[in-house]
């Protein structure tokens with residue numbers, strides 16, 4: 001077999017097998033009393049976050065990376081658990097609406113977070129969040145950048 005043909009076969013096999021290789025991870029965030037644990041999660045694009053113990057809680061994005069779709073439905077409780085798969089790199093700030101007064105907030109950081117991305121998320125939060133929802137700003141500021 002010629003080298004070019006071997007390369008073509010390897011590339012084809014990779015393209016077929018990679019989606020099934022199982023690289024995507026699943027991370028658990030547990031709702032404990034009035035806190036999300038952990039409150040900041042670092043994942044890669046395509047990974048899934050699953051929230052557990054959500055009977056009296058929800059998790060709704062209020063800060064969404066530009067061009068991305070958030071998760072959770074405002075005013076709705078998802079039930080015992082729910083999950084979100086995040087495909088787009090960026091910072092997602094979310095809150096538990098029933099317990100926002102207690103500062104029950106969290107952040108999902110997807111991919112390689114730069115200082116510019118973090119600054120943009122904090123700026124958006126400072127400009128758009130009101131009242132107790134501003135408690136999300138403090139957690140956004142704790143996100144670690146490269």
Ligand SMILES: [Cu+2]
Pocket residue numbers: 031033034035056057058096097098099104
């Ligand atoms: Cu809650």
